[in-house]
Amino acid sequence: MPELPEVETVRRGLSPVMEGKKILTADIRRPDLRWPFPTNMSERLTNKIVVKLRRRSKYILADLDSGETLIIHLGMSGRMQISGRSHDDTLLAPQKHDHVILDMEGGARISFNDARRFGAMDLAPTEDLDSHKLLAKLGPEPLGNEFNESYLVNRLQSKKSPIKTALLDQGIIAGLGNIYVCEVLFRTQIDPKTRTDTLDQPDVNKLVPAIREVLNEAIEAGGSTLKDHRQADGELGYFQHNFKVYGRESMSCQRPDCGGTIERIVQSGRSTFYCNQCQR
DNA sequence: CGTACACCCTGGCCGC
DNA sequence: TGCGGCCAGGGTGTAC
Numbered sequence: 001m002p003e004l005p006e007v008e009t010v011r012r013g014l015s016p017v018m019e020g021k022k023i024l025t026a027d028i029r030r031p032d033l034r035w036p037f038p039t040n041m042s043e044r045l046t047n048k049i050v051v052k053l054r055r056r057s058k059y060i061l062a063d064l065d066s067g068e069t070l071i072i073h074l075g076m077s078g079r080m081q082i083s084g085r086s087h088d089d090t091l092l093a094p095q096k097h098d099h100v101i102l103d104m105e106g107g108a109r110i111s112f113n114d115a116r117r118f119g120a121m122d123l124a125p126t127e128d129l130d131s132h133k134l135l136a137k138l139g140p141e142p143l144g145n146e147f148n149e150s151y152l153v154n155r156l157q158s159k160k161s162p163i164k165t166a167l168l169d170q171g172i173i174a175g176l177g178n179i180y181v182c183e184v185l186f187r188t189q190i191d192p193k194t195r196t197d198t199l200d201q202p203d204v205n206k207l208v209p210a211i212r213e214v215l216n217e218a219i220e221a222g223g224s225t226l227k228d229h230r231q232a233d234g235e236l237g238y239f240q241h242n243f244k245v246y247g248r249e250s251m252s253c254q255r256p257d258c259g260g261t262i263e264r265i266v267q268s269g270r271s272t273f274y275c276n277q278c279q280r
Numbered sequence: 281c282g283t284a285c286a287c288c289c290t291g292g293c294c295g296c
Numbered sequence: 297t298g299c300g301g302c303c304a305g306g307g308t309g310t311a312c
Contacts, residue, residue: 003305034288034307058306076306077290097290116289118306134307161283170307177305246305269285271303
């Protein structure tokens with residue numbers, strides 16, 4: 001599930017129960033997820049205060065007062081479940097696929113659940129996090145200043161892959177995933193098969209603001225999920241969102257008077273959804 | 281080098 | 297109700 005907006009939503013949900021709070025216990029219930037957990041992970045988390053919760057791309061970064069940062073990746077199916085926040089909210093017993101359970105000062109229990117186990121956790125010195133293997137090759141944040149038209153032109157003009165594949169490349173832009181790339185290309189009316197080196201300048205200029213808009217709108221939708229009391233079971237990582245093309249194969253295009261049909265194709269092994277009429 | 285694909289893993293859904 | 301096949305929002309390793 002989690003692309004940048006979902007990860008940001010999870011970060012915001014965790015922030016009030018983690019930031020400034022001490023980790024009282026860290027229950028590590030299996031030795032690994034995608035990779036082995038770092039040595040002595042439980043000891044290195046226990047009794048440490050979470051100074052700050054940050055996000056880089058699809059990673060959540062928890063800076064500890066020990067000088068280390070806990071790096072969290074949710075993979076495809078990772079979720080964070082919060083329980084025990086208030087007096088009438090009882091601590092959740094471990095469930096199937098709960099792999100790491102943190103009990104926080106203040107009473108919250110955070111359960112990291114990941115059925116497919118593509119997620120990951122690691123610990124690294126906060127000072128040189130940027131050189132960490134998982135973070136070193138990431139491109140700029142799409143919502144940051146480093147990401148702009150001239151940057152994108154430079155990175156795209158030398159590539160030959162389809163624009164869909166290029167926007168999924170985390171070394172070019174960090175945080176877009178399969179859903180939002182499809183949505184961005186629909187919004188800009190660009191054919192996902194277009195080779196990056198043949199994109200014209202107006203198209204590249206459209207991409208930058210469209211990427212920001214799509215991500216910001218999704219973050220906003222996630223934010224309203226956090227405030228929704230019906231969603232108050234504390235499960236973070238999923239929220240309702242209306243997609244224009246993703247998952248809408250063979251449905252009609254929602255653009256007024258387009259009359260096109262949404263098609264699904266496969267590009268470098270991933271599904272691409274696009275309108276066969278208005279994306280060219 | 282860049283690009284394309286198999287693969288890691290579990291679960292849900294669909295058709296028979 | 298069971299079973300096989302296919303699908304899944306991520307990222308890496310490997311083969312061309």
